[in-house]
Structure formats: C-alpha cells, structure tokens
Amino acid sequence: MxxxxxxxxxxxxxxxxxxxxxxxxxxxxxxxxxxxxxxxxxxxxxxxxxxxxxxxxxxxxxxxxxxxxxxxxxxxxxxxxxxxxxxxxxxxxxxxxxxxxxxxxxxxxxxxxxxxxxxxxxxxxxxxxxxxxxxxxxxxxxxxxxxxxxxxxxxxxxxxxxxxxxxxxxxxxxxxxxxxxxxxxxxxxxxxxxxxxxxxxxxxxxxxxxxxxxxxxxxxxxxxxxxxxxxxxxxxMDSSYGAQPLPFEQALYVVGTVISTASRDSGSWAVIDVGLKSLGMDHGNPHIDDAVVWFCSDEHTTFSMNDGSLPSIGDRVAVQPAHIDPTIALHADIHVVPRWGEAVTEVWPVDLRHW
Ligand SMILES: Cc1ncc(COP(=O)(O)O)c(C=O)c1O
Incomplete structure (x- = not known):
C-alpha cells in the first residue's frame, strides 16, 4: 500500500x-x-x-x-x-x-x-x-x-x-x-x-x-x-487465512494513525489509534507489514518496526485484521479506493450489521 x-x-x-x-x-x-x-x-x-x-x-x-x-x-x-x-x-x-x-x-x-x-x-x-x-x-x-x-x-x-x-x-x-x-x-x-x-x-x-x-x-x-x-x-481476507496457501489477497485494512512514539534504551515503539474496539481479536493480534505487533488494548496497538526505524507521529499505518468478520461488524462504513495509494471514491455502508 x-x-x-x-x-x-x-x-x-x-x-x-x-x-x-x-x-x-x-x-x-x-x-x-x-x-x-x-x-x-x-x-x-x-x-x-x-x-x-x-x-x-x-x-x-x-x-x-x-x-x-x-x-x-x-x-x-x-x-x-x-x-x-x-x-x-x-x-x-x-x-x-x-x-x-x-x-x-x-x-x-x-x-x-x-x-x-x-x-x-x-x-x-x-x-x-x-x-x-x-x-x-x-x-x-x-x-x-x-x-x-x-x-x-x-x-x-x-x-x-x-x-x-x-x-x-x-x-x-x-x-x-x-x-x-x-x-x-x-x-x-x-x-x-x-x-x-x-x-x-x-x-x-x-x-x-x-x-x-x-x-x-x-x-x-x-x-x-x-x-x-x-x-x-x-x-x-485476513491474516489467519492469509497464512494459508490460498490464491486470495488482502483487500481490506483497518487504517490507523500514529499517535505516539517512544525511543528508550530498551527499544523503540510506536502506537496507533487502532485497538481491540476496532478489530476482531479472537484469532489473535493483527499484522502490520515489516513490524512486530506487541499488543492491542482498547484503543491502541503498540508495535515496533523490524528495521529499528520509528514512524512519525501522524503517519498512517495499514493494519491487517486477524479475523475479518468480527472486524467488519465493529465499523459503520467501508471506504473504497480504486487501487492502493489512490483517493477514496466511494463509501459503502456496512448495512447488514446487527441481528
Ligand atoms: C455456516 C457457515 N458457512 C460457511 C462459513 C465459511 O466462512 P469463511 O469463508 O469465512 O470460512 C461459515 C463461517 O463461519 C459459517 O458459519
């Protein structure tokens, strides 16, 4: 992306x-x-x-x-x-x-x-x-x-x-x-x-x-x-099915914003505003490319980059949910881009939510 x-x-x-x-x-x-x-x-x-x-x-x-x-x-x-x-x-x-x-x-x-x-x-x-x-x-x-x-x-x-x-x-x-x-x-x-x-x-x-x-x-x-x-x-798709040899690609991400970073002797990490209230967590932590997800809390995911770099506050991060169904059910809208990297052209409501 x-x-x-x-x-x-x-x-x-x-x-x-x-x-x-x-x-x-x-x-x-x-x-x-x-x-x-x-x-x-x-x-x-x-x-x-x-x-x-x-x-x-x-x-x-x-x-x-x-x-x-x-x-x-x-x-x-x-x-x-x-x-x-x-x-x-x-x-x-x-x-x-x-x-x-x-x-x-x-x-x-x-x-x-x-x-x-x-x-x-x-x-x-x-x-x-x-x-x-x-x-x-x-x-x-x-x-x-x-x-x-x-x-x-x-x-x-x-x-x-x-x-x-x-x-x-x-x-x-x-x-x-x-x-x-x-x-x-x-x-x-x-x-x-x-x-x-x-x-x-x-x-x-x-x-x-x-x-x-x-x-x-x-x-x-x-x-x-x-x-x-x-x-x-x-x-x-999601990261659980993504780990299997299936011919499908990740089509949807939860996009978050870096809201805090830390650099200490013990290591550095970044925090985004995507937490378990915007992710289905029953299949485990989500995935972020080139990064290790440390943990998710209500409104946050803490992660570090594999190459030791630190994102900047305000950067956007694409989060791949571990389980797509319960993730979708937590959101009202899907923002549609024609291709990764392009602007949003449509918003599709998640109109079949609830019971
Ligand atoms: C009754 C039923 N059929 C089919 C599926 C298959 O769904 P998926 O494509 O997500 O594996 C599910 C998933 O829970 C299900 O409950």
Missing part, C-alpha cells in the same frame, strides 16, 4: 481492484450457483452486488438481519439463513421480506422446534442442517430424515441439507481432502436418507468455507456431491 487516504481513523479501507481479483479468482473455480457467498464476512450489500456481477445469485447469511437487508436491497435471488433462529419476530420478518420482494428465503433447521417455528412464521423453505463434526448447530445425521418429514408435514419445502465443517478450515493442506471427505460423507448420507420423502425440490448439498472451497473435487464420489460452497472470507 503506497499511500493511505486522509481519513478520520480508525477506518476500513478497501481496494476495489483487489476485491474484484478475489471475486474473479473464486468465480473461476466455483462459478454461479456452485458458490453461495457468505455475506457475514462483509455485511455489506455494496460487496454483495459485486458478487452478483461475477455471476452469483444465491447467498448465505448468518443473521435474520442479513437476510432481510439483502432482500430489501434487492440483492440476489435466493437467500439462505445458514443458522438457526427461534425468534418468532425475526422469522416473521424474513417471511415478510420473501413475500414482499419475491426473493426466495430458506432457513436452516436442526430440531422439531426450529421446523415448527419456521412454519408458524410463514416461511416456506428449509434446509436440514446436519452436524458434520463441529460442535455447533446441526442435527445428528440419522435424524435428518425425520426432521424432513416433520417439515414436509408442516407444509414446508425441503430444499436439501447443509453442514459446516468449520473445524477443518485450517487443517494442513495434505490432510484436508481426507478430513473434509470424512466429514462430508455424513452429509451426503443424510441427503440420501431423505431424498425419497423430500422429492424433486430437494437438490442442495451445501457446505464449505474459504479454507476448504478447493477440497470439493468434482470427480470424487463424495466430495463431488457437494453442489454449493458457502465461502465468505475469500472476498476480503
């Missing part, structure tokens, strides 16, 4: 050129409906519209707010809440968004209660969420059929199954295909167990993320059955 824009900091700055490169790279491997981009990674309809431009029409969401916001903004044709909700008001808001916009809304269900609440709220389509090894949501594979039967009896369409193998996103590459295959075999078995009752509209086997999108070998009898991947982070 040559020059950073003159903005009040901390500020999210996005390179449109890098974003478009990431979207094009992914769309080459997983074109159109074979990718269901996860909007939780960016929470921004401005970015989702770019994903539509490269051919994707179906999207994954983590919150009812993301579903309703995408539908009301008219982005996409087919929205999946890949998560369970037991909030009747939010379920009804998603049903109303579907009715009023004509954009299809599908919700994940993993219990009789989530099925019954979806039907009661006026939703029409579900995916059976199957646990594929991550101790989070998802029914036991052997319960998928009875849940599908319950959904059908309640008048819902069962569009297929989903299973999120989040525990495998960062496993070493040489072990990844084997582990993803083992995890996906339970998802494929769950699909096969309910296909005779769910009928023609049951076609989806949805899984995956940025760390596994390349593991779904179309020629493999199990992995090739997964027909859509839910990757999200690939669009913007």
């Amino acid at each position: 040559a020059r950073l824009p003159d903005l009040p900091t901390p500020a999210l700055v996005l390179s449109l050129e890098v974003l478009e490169r990431n979207l094009a790279t992914m769309a080459t491997t997983r074109p159109g409906a074979t990718l269901r981009p996860h909007v939780k990674a960016h929470k921004c309809t401005g970015i989702a519209r770019r994903q539509v431009e490269v051919g994707h029409r179906s999207f994954t969401c983590a919150t009812p707010r993301e579903v309703v916001g995408m539908a009301r903004a008219g982005v996409g044709k087919d929205l999946l809440l890949a998560n369970e909700s037991v909030d009747p008001h939010r379920l009804a808001a998603m049903a109303a968004a579907e009715r009023e916009t004509g954009i299809m809304v599908t919700v994940a269900v993993d219990s009789t209660m989530t099925v019954d609440l979806a039907a009661a709220a006026g939703l029409r389509h579900v995916l059976i969420d199957v646990n594929v090894g991550l101790p989070r949501c998802g029914c036991a594979p052997e319960d998928a059929r009875s849940l599908a039967q319950r959904a059908l009896a309640a008048g819902l369409t069962v569009r297929g199954v989903m299973g999120y193998e989040g525990h495998l996103m960062t496993v070493p590459e040489d072990d990844k295909p084997r582990k993803v295959k083992a995890s996906m075999s339970s998802l494929v078995e769950a699909f096969d167990s309910l296909i005779d009752v769910a009928g023609e509209e049951c076609r989806i086997i949805s899984a995956g993320g940025t760390g596994t999108y390349h593991a779904f070998d179309p020629d493999d009898p199990v992995l090739g059955r997964v027909n859509e991947v839910q990757a999200g982070s690939y669009a913007l």
